[in-house]
Amino acid sequence: MLFRQLEYLVALARERHFARAAQACHVSQPALSEALRKLEDELKVLLVRRGRAFEGLTPEGERIVRWAQRILADRDALRDEVDALRTGLSGRLRIGSVPTASGAVSLLTGPFCAAHPLAAVELSTDLRSEELLRQVRNFEIDAGITYLPGPGHDDLRALPLYEERYVLLTGLTGPAEEPARRPRATWAEASRLPLCLLHPGMQGRRVLDEVFAGLGLEPAPRVETDSVASLFAHVRTGHWASVVPYAWLHVFGVPHGMRAVPLTEPVHSAPVALVIAAREPGSVMARALLEVARRTELASVLDRLPGA
Template sequence: MLFRQLEYLVALARERHFARAAQSCYVSQPALSEAIRKLEDELDVLLVRRGRTFGGLTPEGERIVLWAQRILADRDALKDEVDALRTGLGGRLRIGSVPTASGAVSQLTGPFCAAHPLVTVEVLADLRAEDILHRVRNFEIDAGITYLDPSLAESFHTVALYEERYVLLTGVADKLARRPTATWTAASRLPLCLLTTSMQGRRVLDEVFAGLGLRPTPRVETDSVASLFAHVRAGRWASIVPYAWLHVFGVPHGMQAVPLVEPDHSAPIGLVTAAREPGSVMARALVETARRTDTAAVLERLAHPPGS
């Protein structure tokens, strides 16, 4: 069994198409197909349903893909470990983040890159919470920044980073912009632009509103926090955004950020990595950075933005 055969099988499972899988592996389609056939012969089990087009993986194939992902991840982790012992940590760190937390990712990547100058970082900043866990579990990313839940401790290592708090972002002409705080009830009456219901950040807001017996209907929904700011800037909408994003944009001209109260609600955000030992040297290095960096202290100063 060769690593190359496992790589081809994982690519096929990801692309669900022989030609695209071959292209992603920089080989011809016949070469990829033949390598997978040889893997099936060696394992004495059918992995792929074949017809005129890709017919999917067999149940056995789905299980073998999980093993292949783990084996390839351990191979990469071993190579990274050896490289780190020889010349210092190098390679590529892959981080996934939910949109609401992506504005705070630089609080980790900055000190991480300073400590490990040979490492490049790839940040996927618009992933759903469930997608982050799926990708960490399948070794597609090294770590995720997402909402923490006690149930995660069963399958993942977690490091708490900060408590996500919320502000009402509105135009300066709105009467709520002249108040030191705004209630969630008052915010629900505004023409709102919010994240889509597929995003965990939106579900958090809906839970707060539901606890007050409210169910606001936003006029505009988006999967981008930056788009929320853009719509408020247009002057027709208000939004509810995490205060961590003020670290990125501040309070743009013509807008006001008003802390939301009644209730004072927050949601825990943290770093999530796979619970396996010894694990990825990249993930371990990022965890060390997270534990040394007081992300909450930096963002806490933005909880009550000046002039709000």
């Protein structure tokens, strides 16, 4: 019963709505509310602020939610560990990725599934970096692939995977035709082109903005999108160019009617890492993926791509 009550509390903290939390837990709203009231009685502390609708968790409720997330994660890890000892690793590996690293994820999921044929993978590739780290911390996903976290993340464990470098992606005609004909282009040249870039709120875009700003450049993107497919579609028209991670070429290659030109002056790189929670023993799924990542030379594969 305790595990069920904790699941209801975590669902309510995530959904911020009684009816949606009940739906996520496959129970009626009255059943969820009653279970939470019993949990409050058992703990002798108020967890939920109630009015005519959900008004948030109390400070005590926020702290109990963090404990609940850990307890449920440990329960799931124990079950996975026992299953792995008995029949081999099974269950579901949950991975999150920032969009700019999504093209490299298959280089890990392929060997992971080959090594663990009873396991399945659930993948989200449109997470922003901050949200991805939050989900790792809250045990909502087992692992994340994002830019290497800086100082102040002692609760996370990171394994560098590769250095993200960048290419100027252009059409073969239009305003970017001239730099597309050369073996390389500079960031200054890229800044003067009509650009289609990722949305400013995305970490991959913030990395580009920092590079441009560090060189004293102020590009003015004509189109901004949160969709990789939309970005490629705009470049293909010949009206826009873009700056994209060379790892994307692992998925798309250099599409027909486009050219990928390495960016120099400077050759900039940003480290991309596999991130898991630092707790021990932690998720057996996360540990298995970490072991696969250690054996997989992502950098050597990506360095062989066109434009790298």
